[in-house]
Amino acid sequence: MVTETSSSSQATQNPGRLEQSNPDYDPNIVIEAQNLTKVYRDFWGRQKVRALNALDLEVRKGEIFGLLGPNGSGKSTTIKLLLGLLFPTGGRAIVLGENATDVAKNERIGYLPEESYLYKFLNAEETLDFYGRLFDIPAKVRKERVQELIQLVGLEKAKRRQLREYSKGMTRRIGLAQALINDPELILLDEPTSGLDPLGTRDMKDMILKLRDQGKTVVMCSHLLADVEDVCDRIAILFQGDLKEMGRVDSLLKVSGETQIKAENLPESAHEEIRQLIAKHGGQNIVVDNPRTTLEDLFLNIVRESEERPGMRSSSSTGGDADSGTAAADQSN
Amino acid sequence: MYVESFPQFSEWFLPGLLLFLAVLLSGAVLGLFFGYLVAAFRHGPFEAFYVVAQVVAEAVPDFKNTSPRRVVALARLAIKEAMRRRVVLVTFAIFAVMVLFGSWFMGGGTEKPEQIYVNFVLWGTQMLVLLMGLLLSAFSLPDDIKNKTIYTVVTKPVRATEIVLGRMLGFATAGTLLLVLMGLISYFFVWRSLDHSHQILGDQSFAAFTAVDTETHRSTVTGKRVSQNALYEAKTTVDNDHSHRLEIISDVREAEQPPLESDDIIRTVKRDDGKIEYQRVMCLPVGNHTHVVTVAGEGDDAKITLGNSVGYFRARVPIYCSDLTFYNREGEANKKGTNVGKESKRKGYVDGGSARNRSTLSRATFTFEGVRENRFPNLDFVPIDLTMSVYRSYKGDIEKRVIAGLQFESIPDKPDVQNKFISEIIEFETNEFTLQTLPVPKKIVGRIVAPDGSLVEEGAYDLFEDFAGENQKLLVVLSCRDINQYIGVGRSDAYLRGKDQAYWWNFLKGYIGIWCQLMIMIALGVALSTFLGSPLVMLSAVAVMIVGFNTGFLRKLAEVDAQGNLINEGGGGPLESFVRVVTQQNTMVDLDAGIVDTIVEKLDYLLVNMMQLLTYLAPNFGQLNFSNYLVHGYAVDNNQLLIGIAVTIAFIFGLTLLGYFCLKTREIAK
Numbered sequence A: 001m002v003t004e005t006s007s008s009s010q011a012t013q014n015p016g017r018l019e020q021s022n023p024d025y026d027p028n029i030v031i032e033a034q035n036l037t038k039v040y041r042d043f044w045g046r047q048k049v050r051a052l053n054a055l056d057l058e059v060r061k062g063e064i065f066g067l068l069g070p071n072g073s074g075k076s077t078t079i080k081l082l083l084g085l086l087f088p089t090g091g092r093a094i095v096l097g098e099n100a101t102d103v104a105k106n107e108r109i110g111y112l113p114e115e116s117y118l119y120k121f122l123n124a125e126e127t128l129d130f131y132g133r134l135f136d137i138p139a140k141v142r143k144e145r146v147q148e149l150i151q152l153v154g155l156e157k158a159k160r161r162q163l164r165e166y167s168k169g170m171t172r173r174i175g176l177a178q179a180l181i182n183d184p185e186l187i188l189l190d191e192p193t194s195g196l197d198p199l200g201t202r203d204m205k206d207m208i209l210k211l212r213d214q215g216k217t218v219v220m221c222s223h224l225l226a227d228v229e230d231v232c233d234r235i236a237i238l239f240q241g242d243l244k245e246m247g248r249v250d251s252l253l254k255v256s257g258e259t260q261i262k263a264e265n266l267p268e269s270a271h272e273e274i275r276q277l278i279a280k281h282g283g284q285n286i287v288v289d290n291p292r293t294t295l296e297d298l299f300l301n302i303v304r305e306s307e308e309r310p311g312m313r314s315s316s317s318t319g320g321d322a323d324s325g326t327a328a329a330d331q332s333n
Numbered sequence B: 001m002y003v004e005s006f007p008q009f010s011e012w013f014l015p016g017l018l019l020f021l022a023v024l025l026s027g028a029v030l031g032l033f034f035g036y037l038v039a040a041f042r043h044g045p046f047e048a049f050y051v052v053a054q055v056v057a058e059a060v061p062d063f064k065n066t067s068p069r070r071v072v073a074l075a076r077l078a079i080k081e082a083m084r085r086r087v088v089l090v091t092f093a094i095f096a097v098m099v100l101f102g103s104w105f106m107g108g109g110t111e112k113p114e115q116i117y118v119n120f121v122l123w124g125t126q127m128l129v130l131l132m133g134l135l136l137s138a139f140s141l142p143d144d145i146k147n148k149t150i151y152t153v154v155t156k157p158v159r160a161t162e163i164v165l166g167r168m169l170g171f172a173t174a175g176t177l178l179l180v181l182m183g184l185i186s187y188f189f190v191w192r193s194l195d196h197s198h199q200i201l202g203d204q205s206f207a208a209f210t211a212v213d214t215e216t217h218r219s220t221v222t223g224k225r226v227s228q229n230a231l232y233e234a235k236t237t238v239d240n241d242h243s244h245r246l247e248i249i250s251d252v253r254e255a256e257q258p259p260l261e262s263d264d265i266i267r268t269v270k271r272d273d274g275k276i277e278y279q280r281v282m283c284l285p286v287g288n289h290t291h292v293v294t295v296a297g298e299g300d301d302a303k304i305t306l307g308n309s310v311g312y313f314r315a316r317v318p319i320y321c322s323d324l325t326f327y328n329r330e331g332e333a334n335k336k337g338t339n340v341g342k343e344s345k346r347k348g349y350v351d352g353g354s355a356r357n358r359s360t361l362s363r364a365t366f367t368f369e370g371v372r373e374n375r376f377p378n379l380d381f382v383p384i385d386l387t388m389s390v391y392r393s394y395k396g397d398i399e400k401r402v403i404a405g406l407q408f409e410s411i412p413d414k415p416d417v418q419n420k421f422i423s424e425i426i427e428f429e430t431n432e433f434t435l436q437t438l439p440v441p442k443k444i445v446g447r448i449v450a451p452d453g454s455l456v457e458e459g460a461y462d463l464f465e466d467f468a469g470e471n472q473k474l475l476v477v478l479s480c481r482d483i484n485q486y487i488g489v490g491r492s493d494a495y496l497r498g499k500d501q502a503y504w505w506n507f508l509k510g511y512i513g514i515w516c517q518l519m520i521m522i523a524l525g526v527a528l529s530t531f532l533g534s535p536l537v538m539l540s541a542v543a544v545m546i547v548g549f550n551t552g553f554l555r556k557l558a559e560v561d562a563q564g565n566l567i568n569e570g571g572g573g574p575l576e577s578f579v580r581v582v583t584q585q586n587t588m589v590d591l592d593a594g595i596v597d598t599i600v601e602k603l604d605y606l607l608v609n610m611m612q613l614l615t616y617l618a619p620n621f622g623q624l625n626f627s628n629y630l631v632h633g634y635a636v637d638n639n640q641l642l643i644g645i646a647v648t649i650a651f652i653f654g655l656t657l658l659g660y661f662c663l664k665t666r667e668i669a670k
Helices: A075-083 A103-108 A124-133 A139-152 A168-179 A198-213 A225-231 A249-253 A269-280 A295-308 B009-043 B045-064 B068-084 B087-105 B113-147 B160-194 B463-468 B503-529 B534-549 B551-557 B574-583 B595-617 B627-632 B638-664
Strands: A029-041 A047-060 A064-068 A090-095 A109-112 A186-190 A217-222 A234-239 A242-248 B230-235 B245-253 B265-270 B276-283 B290-296 B303-310 B318-320 B323-327 B348-351 B363-368 B381-386 B389-392 B403-410 B420-423 B426-429 B436-441 B443-449 B455-462 B474-480 B485-489 B494-497
Touching (some): A029 A075, A047 A234, A075 A186, A124 A139, A124 B068, A139 A168, A198 A217, A198 A295, A217 A225, A225 A249, B009 B045, B045 B160, B068 B113, B087 B160, B113 B627, B276 B290, B323 B348, B348 B363, B420 B463, B426 B436, B474 B485, B503 B534, B503 B638, B534 B551, B574 B595
Parallel strands (some): A064 A217, A186 A217
Antiparallel strands (some): A029 A047, A029 A090, B230 B245, B265 B276, B290 B303, B318 B494, B323 B363, B348 B485, B389 B485
């Protein structure tokens, strides 16, 4: 069920440059989908799959927007419709004030496809140089930008190797670099962390956050919920082509009926006292326990410490010594 | 070789442009109609109008805003793809192997090895580059779409025009570079293979020669005929699978004439009648080539050397007649000549009279225009090339050749008031089915005749100033001088040979023809690949290529009259032929009248006209194939080259439009 509807203006008949012809155009709305529908048909025109059903959504400037959903929910279809790779069966998509099929809008967007579909016979420098030439960037600026991006994504040592020799992570990184070659306002990322190891995933997420801090708008679609939760400001959840939920992450995930208290340096003896106090105020299902870190944080800490102190076993664990078992969980009904 | 006639480029251009625009307009209308049908099928009939209008409206800014910078960037990518996928390298490697080892299997004692070598390099180059162009263009875009690498391109500000043009430009550049390399290597290969010399068998002096029988004009060694004025003969060593015959001939000149200065004179004799006899060493040609003879010294002690081959690398510039008319024995004009049966469709025959009536007015007259001195390099004589056939009504002495005669006449603009120049008849032996070159002296003995036919003057007159005159027209009259024999000739069988073009330039023109074919093939492959998968692109392009190379044959097969009915010698169209084959009916009888016959006739009408249309839609590769010219040593006319280039540009333009609209309306991610 849709809990937040777009505040889009009335769609006009002219699918051209709305920023000029539509007096209601809001420059803070970077992407607007109005009743966007996509039906795949076979050669004879018979309906095969209804991939997207009357999608209405908005993406605002400067936010990280996540499109979530299981496989086949319509996430990639939405991204492709926004990029003009597919034509809508119904409704329309407006990106940066232009119709999604208008080539001119591509000057200001970057796109990282699901598998970083790049030309395997080029090396990293050639790849970025090629994509850079497709924009109106002066040669000197382009050359500098290519080197900057290669350094940014950490491929300095492999920049002369053909992409066919790259690992999955390296390919994703060069894919991200090509998406940023034109310093875009809007970046669309299709499964950005798919296939990456935890380190690569962390780097990618940090990069996304950095882009938001630079004032860019990021739209990412993923089925890896933890990654989306970490970075996204707002999300939309799709299922079988329908928009089921949309809103801010923090407000969607808030469990309003429960209260969480965190404190450091609290002795064990205080636990019972706290439990009694809560019970006195009518609280139920009380759990007083040590919180858990995420497996990702644990992994990253171990890796970091191993790099700093090679050959020694890591001692960092926010939950205590792993060999002696976990801290006791005390539950009362 | 039969050279077809073709128009001047300036005459051809405007009608050609109008035809092109008409075809373009028809294609546009058909395309819009077909597009509307597809859109109506998908979106409904009313929405379809909007969809089609939108596509057309977006085409204008797309073409207008096409960025050369992006086209070049995509072209660079295509070149890199061509190089790094090793298609170009493998093509070159195959060519290199062919050139390295091909000469082992060529030559073989043929009289015209240059035809084999030139044909080999041209054919090999043509097939390899066309195949390479097809492979590059057929697989590139479909692979991009299949592998989704195109996603990262179309999501940049890249228009469909730029994608299509970039691919075409890139592959064209790679193909051109390879073609240039192959052309240079081919030229060097041919030149190296044919360049050779000989030595005289035995001594390199007069001692190697043996006397011939000057009465019967036969060799005393082999018994074969020798030249009429031959005195001695010898043979050369065998090199390049052949040897030449050498003859010392007698060249007699008047004492008053200036002394002959030539490097091939071995002896000068003053005869009893006061004339000077120059004994000259001649190397008889084998095929199209001979060797220049140099004689150092005089008499028995003279040293004779043969130079490198000459005559292989020729680019003849034929000046054809504007009109050929035959006259029968009674002097009545007709266009076909005397009927000797179904000897040749192209040639007409001239008869030599009969024993009863030796005088005959039968002749063939060639009218030449534009005959002026600067078109002929040699100031002493004008070469006429003739390819004649002979029809013998009696066998006679089979080794004795039929004698023909050539006569020259001026063509005054006002024959009623102006005098006419008529030359004496120059007799010569015909050499059937081979190209004969007759040197016509610039000064010809003849007479001036008044309009009433009376003799005005006799003497020696200049071929250009007197015979051709101010209107630059010349009439050449061919007659048969042997009774009861016939000489056959066609319009392209006799020409004045202008200044030969530089061979390298002609060779280059041949490769420009291949380049034009390559450009069309690349454009076709890219255009088809915007909406078809690789295997279908290959299949379609090969089908177009087959139609293109056989356009002449297909047009003749499907030749229709003004009403669209088939013109052929019987058998009907494709369906009727099929029915005849199956029912084993010969072509002389009509099919049984009935419903089947009517259906077959109607369908054949449709099929034959479609075949005709197809031959005009498919590019005529035969028109761009100049290999025959190079193989037989004729210059490719610059007008023909310009027409070929213009046709190529027209096809590329049309295919670019096709590719653009197909890519634009395609859902890349589907």
